Amino acid sequence: MNRSVHIIGSGFSSLSAASYLAKAGYKVTVLEKNDTLGGRARQYKNMGFTFDIGPTWYWMPDVFEKFFADFGKKPNDFYQLDRLKPGYQVYFDVNDSITVPGNLDAIYKIFEDEEKGSSKHLKSFLASARENYDIAVKKMVYKPGISPLELVSKETIARVSQFFSTIRKDVRKNIKSNKLIQILEFPVLFLGAKPSNTPAFYNFMNYADFGLGTWHPKGGMYKVVEGMVSLAKSLGVEFVTNAAVDKIVTDSNNAVKALQVNGEEIATDLVLSGADYHHTEQLLDNNLRQYSEKYWSKKTFAPSSLLFYVGFDKKIKNVCHHTLFFDTDFDIHAKDIYDTPKWPKNPLFYASFSSITDDSLAPEGKEAGTFLIPLAPGLEDTEELREKYFNKILERLEKLTGQDVRKSIIFKKSFCVNDFIKEYNSYKGNAYGLANILMQTAFLRPKIKSKKVKNLYFTGQLTVPGPGVPPALISGKIASDLIIKNKS
Incomplete structure (x- = not known):
């Protein structure tokens, strides 16, 4: 008889593991x-507009290809994928922006035009980044985080100094232009940490950016979810929505025996949680929890976010599908996230105008805009604060891009710390999980297999390999491999 597995949550890591x-x-x-x-x-969805509530960036397409290939499929069996050209735009001041093209030769020219000699350094930097990408994605990130020996290989030994230097030092060694520095430091934000705290080895994210490019699934990132759900259903996976897990029930030997779902007990042989790790442990009796509140409070979390989903009654000018607004001091904003958590005075922000690329996401002649401000998790979250910050970023958008957009707003919806807690049981309302700093890498992250409860496993952004959509797919594979290997 086949053993039963109940998976808590249906995010990318859960969908991956389910299949x-x-x-x-x-x-x-x-x-x-x-x-x-x-x-x-x-x-x-609202009034003919469609927004991705969560992730909007499709990076590392090879990871998606590898996932679907494991089932004899390709991404285009489920969704249409197009490379964005340009990849994104970065604003530094009024009428001062750099648009990052969709191919390397054009990127080298952009760098050289901005700072003479910088393209030579960029080529060298990206050569290292590509080597690190191959080592990381092909050899390291699929490890289960059980032993420090997982990180030891001839390749990592040769690069050991990169684990004790930082992206910030590496980038600034040869590049002097502050604009180019910000563009090169930006990708590590996907890892949920400051460039000054992120090991230099993680420059592989720059290869993911410039080398592999930025892509868009037609219809939005939710098309990837739908594709993964379709695959899972074809393999026999059952999905149950509106199914809140209240408790993980164990027997006298501290082994999982059931889940309490909406007050009803459902027997199971095994539980894999793709829900928030901290929340999942709250579903256990106190003596069966691996990590204390003190443990979680000392961890460095990736940011939360204040998000707005806005429908405009006209097309927005002078922006790209992905547009970053770096017209304020990133270091000050980063301190407000990681060092002395508070609402930032002048935050950097990101905007996605996905309907520029994909006309299925907004009615004809209109624009769908998603805005994101990174925030420290656990901050006070009120409607007044949300409105204050919406006005801040809208004022800057209008100033930097030279247009009036406020009068063109049809509707807006916000999502912030309180919503992350309510909708996802997220610890302190974090959006991305644990930051990928050196002391929270690989075996130093919370474990996939519970040390106290037999047949209880975890997957997702709080365990290995870390935050981001591609790592979530990988996390699902790691967890499922561990379960299968243990014959749980």
Whole structure:
């Protein structure tokens, strides 16, 4: 008889694990507390506009290809994927922006035009980044985080100094232009940490940016969710929505025996949680929790976010699909996130105008705009604060891009710390999990296999390999491999 696995949550890591476990012969049921699947990657629709509530960037396409190939499929069996050209735009001041092209030769020219000689340094930097990418993605990130020896290889030994230097030092060694520095330091924000705290080895994110490019699934990132759900269902996975897990029930030997779902007990042989790690442990009796409140309070978390989903009654000018507004001091904003948590006075922000690329996401002649301000988790979150910061970024958008957009707003919806807690049981309302700093890498992250409860496993952004959509897919594979290997 096939063993039963109940997976808590339906985010990318859960969807990934569900398919691998079903393929291996397990009877898999995914339990989602909300009324739609996808976890943080849900969708919001209003008045003919469509928004991705969560992730909007499609990077590292090779990871998606590898996932689907494990089931004899390709991404384009489920969704249409297009490379963005240009990849994104960065604003530094009024009428002062750099648009990052969709190919390397054009990127080298952009750098050389901005700072003579910088293209030579960029080529060298990206050569190292590509080597690190191959080592990281092909050899390191699929490790289960059990032993420090997982990080030891001839390649990592040769690069050991890169683990004790930082992206910031590496980037600034040869590049002097502050604009180019900010563009090179930007990708590590996907790792949820400051460039000054991120090991130089993580420059592989720059290869993911410039080398592999920025892509868009037609219809939005939710099309990836739908594709993964379709694959999982074809393998026999059952999905149950509006299924809130209240408790993980164990027997006298501290082994999982059931889940309490909406007050009803459901027997299971094994539980894999793709929900927030801290929250999942709250579903256990206190003596069965691996990590204390003190442990979590000392961890460095990636940011939370204040998000706005805005429908405009006209097309927005002088912006790209992905547009970054770096017209304020990043170091000051970063201190407000990581060092002395507070609402930033002048935050950097990001905007996605996905309907520039994809006309299916907004009515004809109109624009769908998503705005994101990174914030420290755990901050006070009120409607007054949300409105204050919306006005701040809208004022800067109008000034920097030279247009009036405020009068063209049809509607707006916000999402912030309180919503991350309510919708996803997120610890302190964080958006991206644990930051990928040196002391929270690989075996130093919370474990996939519970040390106290038999047949309880974890997957997702708070365990290995870390935050981001591609790492979430990988985390699902790691967890399922561990379950299969242990014959749980």
